[in-house]
Amino acid sequence: METIRMIFKRIVLLSTVVVIATFLLSLLMRLLPGDPAAVLVPNAPEELRALIREETGLSKGIFGYYWQWLSGMLQGDFGKYYLNGGYRPVSEVLKKCLPPSLFLILYAQIVALALSIPLGLISAYKENSRFDRITSSVLFTAVSIPAFASGIILSLIFAVQLGWVDPIGYESPFGNPVEHFKLMILPVTSLAIGLTSSYTRLLRTDVIATLKEDYVTMAASKGISNKRVLWKHVFRPSSTTLLTSAALNMGGLIGGTIIVEIIFVIPGIGYEIAYSIGARQIVAMQTLIALVSFAYVFFNSTVDLITNITDPRTRERRV
Amino acid sequence: MSSTEQIATTDIAPVQKARKKRPFGFYLAGFWVALILFLAVFGDFLPGPQWDESFYDSLGVAPFHQSHILGTTLDGYDMYSGLVHGARLSVFVALVAVIVGGAIGTVIGVASAYFRGKIDVVITMAFNIMLSIPNLVLSLALISVLAYSDENNPASTTRRVGVLMLSLTIVIIPILGRIARGATLQWSSREFVLASKSMGTTNFTIIRKHILPNVAPAILAIGFLAIGSVIIVEGSLAVLGIGVPGGGSWGSMLANGRGNIAFSPWEVYLPAGAIALTVISCNWFGDYVRKALDQRESKI
Numbered sequence: 001m002e003t004i005r006m007i008f009k010r011i012v013l014l015s016t017v018v019v020i021a022t023f024l025l026s027l028l029m030r031l032l033p034g035d036p037a038a039v040l041v042p043n044a045p046e047e048l049r050a051l052i053r054e055e056t057g058l059s060k061g062i063f064g065y066y067w068q069w070l071s072g073m074l075q076g077d078f079g080k081y082y083l084n085g086g087y088r089p090v091s092e093v094l095k096k097c098l099p100p101s102l103f104l105i106l107y108a109q110i111v112a113l114a115l116s117i118p119l120g121l122i123s124a125y126k127e128n129s130r131f132d133r134i135t136s137s138v139l140f141t142a143v144s145i146p147a148f149a150s151g152i153i154l155s156l157i158f159a160v161q162l163g164w165v166d167p168i169g170y171e172s173p174f175g176n177p178v179e180h181f182k183l184m185i186l187p188v189t190s191l192a193i194g195l196t197s198s199y200t201r202l203l204r205t206d207v208i209a210t211l212k213e214d215y216v217t218m219a220a221s222k223g224i225s226n227k228r229v230l231w232k233h234v235f236r237p238s239s240t241t242l243l244t245s246a247a248l249n250m251g252g253l254i255g256g257t258i259i260v261e262i263i264f265v266i267p268g269i270g271y272e273i274a275y276s277i278g279a280r281q282i283v284a285m286q287t288l289i290a291l292v293s294f295a296y297v298f299f300n301s302t303v304d305l306i307t308n309i310t311d312p313r314t315r316e317r318r319v
Numbered sequence: 320m321s322s323t324e325q326i327a328t329t330d331i332a333p334v335q336k337a338r339k340k341r342p343f344g345f346y347l348a349g350f351w352v353a354l355i356l357f358l359a360v361f362g363d364f365l366p367g368p369q370w371d372e373s374f375y376d377s378l379g380v381a382p383f384h385q386s387h388i389l390g391t392t393l394d395g396y397d398m399y400s401g402l403v404h405g406a407r408l409s410v411f412v413a414l415v416a417v418i419v420g421g422a423i424g425t426v427i428g429v430a431s432a433y434f435r436g437k438i439d440v441v442i443t444m445a446f447n448i449m450l451s452i453p454n455l456v457l458s459l460a461l462i463s464v465l466a467y468s469d470e471n472n473p474a475s476t477t478r479r480v481g482v483l484m485l486s487l488t489i490v491i492i493p494i495l496g497r498i499a500r501g502a503t504l505q506w507s508s509r510e511f512v513l514a515s516k517s518m519g520t521t522n523f524t525i526i527r528k529h530i531l532p533n534v535a536p537a538i539l540a541i542g543f544l545a546i547g548s549v550i551i552v553e554g555s556l557a558v559l560g561i562g563v564p565g566g567g568s569w570g571s572m573l574a575n576g577r578g579n580i581a582f583s584p585w586e587v588y589l590p591a592g593a594i595a596l597t598v599i600s601c602n603w604f605g606d607y608v609r610k611a612l613d614q615r616e617s618k619i
């Protein structure tokens with residue numbers, strides 16, 4: 001019963017946050033000086049502008065506009081891009097731009113976890129050894145290099161100078177899987193660098209704490225091999241923070257891939273957001289940003305809820 | 320009363336003094352930050368080529384050229400003076416955003432956690448709303464609206480820089496505000512705060528004397544990290560083409576040099592290196608403060 005009440009409370013909180021955030025977003029869009037319809041279609045005749053004003057609800061004032069946008073969103077009408085002479089529904093664009101972003105995030109997470117789990121375990125096990133110190137300083141340096149710089153430099157070295165892969169572009173994994181993975185190597189690397197670094201540090205701190213526990217000494221004294229103790233007795237209890245943080249990152253990464261997508265010209269959601277901002281497509285921009293924020297809040301609360309239910313110890317910590 | 324305070328600060332608040340023997344990285348990071356700050360303030364008085372003058376006789380020369388120590392861009396702009404000039408804007412924007420945003424966030428966060436009640440619920444909600452939009456996307460949206468320009472009256476560079484600073488400040492407020500709120504929640508339920516309250520000390524004095532000194536280190540640690548990330552966001556915005564125009568900052572230099580990367584790669588390497596070193600130094604200081612505070616890690 002308590003769990004159901006908690007879930008209900010979360011849902012109410014989540015929808016309030018999303019509604020207010022999107023309302024503020026639409027308010028922000030209306031702050032643009034001048035007629036919003038003129039911003040959307042700068043060179044169109046007055047009749048077309050009036051039509052667009054009617055269609056988007058821009059003629060109805062801030063609340064009317066927001067209400068029309070929100071009810072449209074709930075019914076699956078995500079607004080349109082108004083381009084010179086024609087229009088393109090945002091839902092159509094979304095269908096095309098979501099898969100590249102999701103693949104990018106998925107691969108980056110897999111690479112980062114695959115690297116950081118062994119690195120974190122070993123460097124915690126050999127705390128303050130040479131391996132530990134070198135790993136932490138290399139990772140510390142790596143996390144400070146911004147994704148745009150590492151992306152540009154990686155593409156210069158491996159694509160332009162060495163010519164191993166193409167510097168830009170995207171290929172669907174279903175049409176041409178080999179080319180898909182080849183094109184994804186560089187963007188995934190530049191995204192995964194920072195992730196690996198923060199995951200390794202999280203895991204290392206937790207493993208060091210777990211290694212001090214009595215049951216680890218007990219297991220070791222029973223004569224179980226170090227490898228088995230590390231994997232079976234230490235890794236599982238230490239991995240909660242890591243997995244929570246990895247799950248939380250999913251939401252943040254949807255917006256965070258924007259710069260990598262621009263540099264490697266991957267037609268993902270970040271690319272579309274930047275494009276719609278550049279083209280001043282305020283309706284499409286509002287929809288895309290709202291979706292990213294919704295995904296972010298949704299992931300955060302879901303992860304929070306799951307850890308709350310599965311590990312009651314965390315409850316009192318989140319006052 | 321003074322004796323109570325004495326006991327409180329020595330017994331309960333284990334604010335660690337910095338160790339006498341500081342690690343090597345401390346001096347390294349300190350040297351770089353001092354150098355950047357010095358160049359940002361006094362760069363214009365130092366001898367050297369003009370940053371916005373194109374040298375037509377030496378287009379795109381490599382670093383370690385006799386008159387251009389760090390080389391020039393393909394358009395003949397001197398890299399060294401460009402970097403020095405860019406340091407001013409990059410550092411200025413980051414410092415203003417973090418200091419102003421941090422101050423506002425701290426005031427809001429401390430007040431909301433100290434007084435609790437309905438105000439706290441509203442402020443937490445406001446922070447959550449602002450944090451629900453990824454910070455690069457939020458600053459993108461803010462800048463594109465606030466620095467709006469059309470062909471008839473384009474936004475000036477000053478206005479763009481102002482808008483950039485304002486947007487980054489708005490982005491910083493909830494990040495540091497949440498840290499301040501969390502730390503205050505921890506400290507305001509301590510016995511020495513209760514004791515002080517029961518003696519009739521005003522809320523303002525309690526906050527000033529008991530809460531703020533304990534909350535400050537946590538904010539400082541995250542503040543250093545925030546300076547690093549603001550520099551990165553500024554660079555990212557420049558790469559997206561809506562930051563400072565015309566090579567006026569490090570990110571802007573990098574964005575301009577991107578097209579010439581195959582011919583003069585130092586145009587990208589040098590600003591990227593300057594950004595990376597500054598961010599590393601800031602992160603290092605943040606980490607140092609955090610380690611000095613982190614009970615869990617220092618106990619081990």
